[in-house]
Amino acid sequence: MEIQIAVAKVNKYAVSESGDTLEVVERPNGGLSVVLADGQTSGRGAKAISMMVVRKVISLLAEGVRDGAAARAASDALFTEKGGKVSSTLNIASLDMLTKSIVLTRNNPAPILVAHEANVKALEGESMPIGTQRNSRPLIDELPIESGLTVVFYSDGLVHAGDRRGTPMNARSLLSELLQGREESAQLIADTLLDKAVKLDDGRPVDDCSVVVLKVLPLIGDNVRRLNVRLPINLG
């Protein structure tokens, strides 16, 4: 089989630093984890928070700590560091080769969409951001790795896209459309969702916006592992 992970990310309009931090790291027993955090507010302060959270999580995952424990630890660390006054959302999506499953851990009110072929559902349960309470608990879902599975999650920039002009984003129906018929790549799905969100904000995103798409498909082609990053920069 083949796993595709794609991320598309824009900053809030006219803000140079994104409050969202995202890293993809190898797990000690094979597999990968994608970690996304969105710190409260935007700009430099939010970036410092989300980086701190993501760093904490990836350093624990690297030691073999389970995802849920890593999320709890990140929450406690943020609570201690900021006295419970600053929150951050956190999503961890792991391809766990030991359990042969995809583990989805979240402290984020934004939904996680899971599709088997074109049948899209939002995972059940409500979860809260980390950092503001002592006994923060992530919601954890475990899905078997199987061909045809697509998982999508995002930061709240996507949730609230279009709110300003009263034309809210419907990520679920757009994803369902994209999964009908043609086999679209994870990157195309991420790009299309983000593009829609930016358009609903009239091209000027109201908040930092990150979309992550994870897709399982039959192995087509070679055995090469690939990673590709595209980063627009402004040296001005």
Place this chain on the structure above:
Amino acid sequence: MEIQIAVAKVNKYAVSESGDTLEVVERPNGGLSVVLADGQTSGRGAKAISMMVVRKVISLLAEGVRDGAAARAASDALFTEKGGKVSSTLNIASLDMLTKSIVLTRNNPAPILVAHEANVKALEGESMPIGTQRNSRPLIDELPIESGLTVVFYSDGLVHAGDRRGTPMNARSLLSELLQGREESAQLIADTLLDKAVKLDDGRPVDDCSVVVLKVLPLIGDNVRRLNVRLPINLG
């Protein structure tokens, strides 16, 4: 401008775990670092070494430690942990937004190729792997970020590809060919170099093989940051 970073990676033939570890991480002041380590021998033992080295480096970079100091620290840590008996190569390529430069740090006898348009050179100086001596020193080169720049580095699987049958790999001339005329993506360059190496090993790589390509080009298209991972898996 736009930065493209592409990685293509295969394992040694019939070995499920690669001794090469590669991570791409955000730097605290913006920009990215790519960290590649290749642990001595192959398989599980080599993986543990290269993971340890890469983890050490990325955790220091996350704290704002300079690349050269992070490489020295990783060397000392490996030396201490393994009593000087185990070596690892290490490459760090950073897009440093503070100095507006690309910083190339290496403890690796394998060359780093740097091209301005189609004019390919290997960086000068010899560097040794880390872990076997107390006073390990990385070689550091700093290049201004400018359009038309391509940087390529790789693990020794690529250096020694084809040695078995006496038809050695010439990465420099292949890169030079690829850069003539058409504007190829970083991913296409990485894929082509790796593909050539695998073919020279008759489709059965003699060693783990990782190729990293970093390219600076004029900004074409949108302001979206993208990350894409493709991972072939075998659930056996």
